[in-house]
Amino acid sequence: MLFRDAFKTSTRSLTHGKMRSILTMLGIVIGIASVIILMSIGQSAQDIILGQVQSIGSNLIIIIPGAPSNGRFSSPASAQGIVITSLQQRDVDALEREPSVSLAVPEVRGQADAVYGNNNVTVGFTGSTADFFTVSNLAKVSEGQTFTKSDVDSGNHVAVIGPDLAKTLFGPNINPIDKTVHLKGVSFRIIGVLGKGGTGAFGVDIGNLVVIPLSVAQKQLLGITYFNVIVAQANPSYDINFVKSRMTFVLRQDHGITDPNKDDFNIQTQADILSILGSITSILTLFLASIASISLIVGGIGIMNIMLVSVTERTREIGLRKAVGATDKDILQQFLIESVLLTFAGGVIGIALGAGVVGLAYFVLSTFFSIGWVFAFPISSVILGLVVSGVAGIAFGIYPARKAGKKNPIDALRYE
Amino acid sequence: MIEVNDLKKEYLEEETPTKALRGVTFSIDKGEFVSIMGPSGSGKSTLLHILSFLDRPTGGSYKFQGKSIDDMTDKELAHVRNKDMGFVFQSFNLLSRLTVYDNVEIPLIYSDIPPKKRSTLVEEAVRSVGLEEKLYTEAGKLSGGQKQRVAIARALVTDPNVIFADEPTGNLDSQSGLQVMEILESLHHKGRTVVLVTHETQTAEFANRIIKIKDGMVESDKLITANHLRSGNLK
Numbered sequence: 001m002l003f004r005d006a007f008k009t010s011t012r013s014l015t016h017g018k019m020r021s022i023l024t025m026l027g028i029v030i031g032i033a034s035v036i037i038l039m040s041i042g043q044s045a046q047d048i049i050l051g052q053v054q055s056i057g058s059n060l061i062i063i064i065p066g067a068p069s070n071g072r073f074s075s076p077a078s079a080q081g082i083v084i085t086s087l088q089q090r091d092v093d094a095l096e097r098e099p100s101v102s103l104a105v106p107e108v109r110g111q112a113d114a115v116y117g118n119n120n121v122t123v124g125f126t127g128s129t130a131d132f133f134t135v136s137n138l139a140k141v142s143e144g145q146t147f148t149k150s151d152v153d154s155g156n157h158v159a160v161i162g163p164d165l166a167k168t169l170f171g172p173n174i175n176p177i178d179k180t181v182h183l184k185g186v187s188f189r190i191i192g193v194l195g196k197g198g199t200g201a202f203g204v205d206i207g208n209l210v211v212i213p214l215s216v217a218q219k220q221l222l223g224i225t226y227f228n229v230i231v232a233q234a235n236p237s238y239d240i241n242f243v244k245s246r247m248t249f250v251l252r253q254d255h256g257i258t259d260p261n262k263d264d265f266n267i268q269t270q271a272d273i274l275s276i277l278g279s280i281t282s283i284l285t286l287f288l289a290s291i292a293s294i295s296l297i298v299g300g301i302g303i304m305n306i307m308l309v310s311v312t313e314r315t316r317e318i319g320l321r322k323a324v325g326a327t328d329k330d331i332l333q334q335f336l337i338e339s340v341l342l343t344f345a346g347g348v349i350g351i352a353l354g355a356g357v358v359g360l361a362y363f364v365l366s367t368f369f370s371i372g373w374v375f376a377f378p379i380s381s382v383i384l385g386l387v388v389s390g391v392a393g394i395a396f397g398i399y400p401a402r403k404a405g406k407k408n409p410i411d412a413l414r415y416e
Numbered sequence: 417m418i419e420v421n422d423l424k425k426e427y428l429e430e431e432t433p434t435k436a437l438r439g440v441t442f443s444i445d446k447g448e449f450v451s452i453m454g455p456s457g458s459g460k461s462t463l464l465h466i467l468s469f470l471d472r473p474t475g476g477s478y479k480f481q482g483k484s485i486d487d488m489t490d491k492e493l494a495h496v497r498n499k500d501m502g503f504v505f506q507s508f509n510l511l512s513r514l515t516v517y518d519n520v521e522i523p524l525i526y527s528d529i530p531p532k533k534r535s536t537l538v539e540e541a542v543r544s545v546g547l548e549e550k551l552y553t554e555a556g557k558l559s560g561g562q563k564q565r566v567a568i569a570r571a572l573v574t575d576p577n578v579i580f581a582d583e584p585t586g587n588l589d590s591q592s593g594l595q596v597m598e599i600l601e602s603l604h605h606k607g608r609t610v611v612l613v614t615h616e617t618q619t620a621e622f623a624n625r626i627i628k629i630k631d632g633m634v635e636s637d638k639l640i641t642a643n644h645l646r647s648g649n650l651k
Binding site: 002016316320322324409410413 | 494497574
């Protein structure tokens with residue numbers, strides 16, 4: 001039997017019972033649409049997170065205190081609240097002497113209540129040098145100015161604040177420039193407001209951030225001499241991985257480390273961070289798709305059930321076809337094609353439905369709720385949807401098809 | 417063409433062995449028109465099923481065109497059924513939602529005949545039973561007699577050597593039954609072997625030989641030389 005004939009016979013059988021075919025497909029349609037929607041959500045989340053990392057700045061290398069974590073997804077010691085004092089000013093000086101490093105910007109971070117008049121907001125603050133505003137793409141002022149090297153050296157009490165904090169503390173009618181806010185009882189004159197709000201990389205709330213000179217933050221707010229992080233900008237003439245290895249060499253030398261396994265710092269390029277985050281979000285996407293695939297299995301069982309009913313109903317037809325020369329394989333092929341056609345058509349409709357829902361959700365979120373959601377419709381989900389629906393057709397259709405193929409022609413012809 | 421020797425068929429009915437055929441022996445030559453007659457439960461349908469390769473015997477031997485059924489796989493049996501045998505059933509066994517054309521084409525899709533040649537063969541077969549104007553009518557909308565003629569066209573379409581007909585007039589009125597028997601008779605005259613199973617004497621008398629089966633054995637095997645009686649019987 002030619003495949004063409006088997007295909008024609010199968011399509012004819014399916015179109016004769018249109019309503020049944022549509023209802024049978026519904027399970028697969030919903031299953032595939034769920035997979036598509038959840039994969040799209042996962043991909044959107046991934047795009048947003050990775051976009052945030054990329055938006056910090058280009059050619060950035062981040063140095064975190066503490067030994068590199070052993071596990072791929074375990075967080076560094078410093079992130080677990082363990083105080084590590086290994087990053088010092090001498091490291092910044094050493095890195096700045098390295099020709100492959102353009103800038104080395106130390107940062108300290110803390111949390112405090114920002115107070116203006118009767119307004120009180122808990123915010124995160126960052127103490128850094130004037131170069132903070134050079135390396136970070138997110139930290140660009142829209143009003144006023146940034147603080148200078150001389151402000152940092154002199155320990156001037158000046159601050160640049162995020163736009164959301166400016167709105168919360170001062171409202172829409174008061175210009176925050178030259179106003180004074182208090183952090184932990186220390187007063188700061190606001191000299192600039194950052195342009196962009198929202199959440200930056202690593203969950204830093206840029207909109208509510210307060211950036212103050214490093215020296216003031218270290219001595220007067222935190223009482224420390226070490227840094228929480230050093231952000232370095234690679235010299236664009238050098239390969240980023242080369243710069244990373246040079247920085248590792250410089251810091252090991254500076255810290256007197258001879259055994260590479262005993263590093264007390266952790267250097268990560270943006271590519272490293274992107275890779276880790278990419279892996280995490282990929283797992284998230286896979287997890288979501290796995291949940292959705294449960295509905296696909298339910299849909300597949302529905303297909304199997306209907307195909308079994310169909311085989312029983314068409315027993316005499318099977319008997320006739322066998323009597324006039326169909327082999328077991330011919331009958332199996334016909335029913336298997338029917339089942340694959342059902343699931344495949346269900347898959348195509350499911351993909352279209354999923355795309356429609358994702359597009360509609362994006363439109364509603366961005367138009368009516370002003371949520372910066374990323375429209376992601378990964379081609380991999382389309383391919384996966386098509387492959388899975390085809391495989392489901394075979395997996396759930398093989399048993400009924402084999403049952404049909406094995407029917408004895410005489411028994412089948414006598415079936416009432 | 418057909419040679420059966422001590423053919424036996426035993427079924428298990430609720431774990432009790434039932435002997436449907438108890439040793440049947442005869443042969444049918446090419447071009448013969450043979451009626452197998454017998455009362456209900458005599459084993460005539462079982463015999464036809466074995467002769468037409470729809471079932472296998474449990475004892476004895478059966479050679480079709482010189483080849484033993486025992487030496488053939490199920491796939492080979494299917495191939496012979498398609499190429500060398502045509503079937504006409506009492507209940508027509510047409511797919512009612514398909515057209516006459518599609519029903520007649522069914523055996524061809526399991527054959528080696530290329531798709532391009534099929535339409536000519538289908539049209540010729542349908543024309544030979546006088547239903548060319550119904551070619552694209554749904555089979556379910558035809559009368560009983562027309563349905564059986566479509567079934568005969570389907571049996572003819574692969575140009576088989578032998579046609580097996582199982583009570584072909586059983587569900588028809590006498591006029592339609594006569595038409596069907598006349599078609600089978602004309603096929604016999606054109607040189608085809610026809611094996612007919614019936615319990616009606618007047619239908620059986622269209623053949624030139626009648627094998628009577630009783631209790632799973634051949635009761636009589638007679639040639640009919642003058643068949644003048646039959647024209648009146650069905651009319």
